[in-house]
Amino acid sequence: MEVKAVAKTVRLSARKARLVLDEVRGKDVEQATALLRYTPNKGAAIIGKVLKSAVANATNNHNLNADKLFIKACYADEGVTMKRFRPRAKGSAAPILKRTSHITVVVAERV
Numbered sequence: 001m002e003v004k005a006v007a008k009t010v011r012l013s014a015r016k017a018r019l020v021l022d023e024v025r026g027k028d029v030e031q032a033t034a035l036l037r038y039t040p041n042k043g044a045a046i047i048g049k050v051l052k053s054a055v056a057n058a059t060n061n062h063n064l065n066a067d068k069l070f071i072k073a074c075y076a077d078e079g080v081t082m083k084r085f086r087p088r089a090k091g092s093a094a095p096i097l098k099r100t101s102h103i104t105v106v107v108a109e110r111v
Contacts, residue, residue: 002072003062004106005054009079010046014101017043017076021103029055029069029107047074047103054105064109073106 010017020043024032029051036048051071058064079100085093 001062001064002106002108003054003058003064004104005050005057006105007046007050007053007103009100010103011098012043012046012101012103013099014076014078016041017047017101017103020044020047021074021076024051024071025074027071028110029066029071032071047105050103050105051107054107058107058109068109069107070110071105072108073104075104077102077104 020036020039020041023039024035024047027035032051033048036044036051055066055069058069059066079102081100082098084096084098086096088094
């Protein structure tokens with residue numbers, strides 16, 4: 001059985017989130033949590049929260065054993081992009097794209 005947790009419209013670009021997600025994909029939950037705790041990226045803290053939520057969903061809603069869980073899949077999709085403008089020379093403007101992402105973590109029980 002697969003259980004997932006999703007964090008939507010996280011103020012982090014999907015590209016930066018994928019760097020951290022690639023490190024924890026396929027690992028046991030305990031090992032991934034330790035890795036995320038000591039990774040100095042902004043994305044690591046956010047992904048740690050999503051992982052914790054997925055484990056809580058698995059144990060509370062589906063009665064799975066937390067010790068046997070591993071990360072079956074994890075991915076970051078692009079969310080909405082907030083568009084802002086910065087004034088430039090001669091009355092023109094330059095766009096600033098503040099990107100967001102939707103982070104999904106899927107956990108399953110090892111057989």
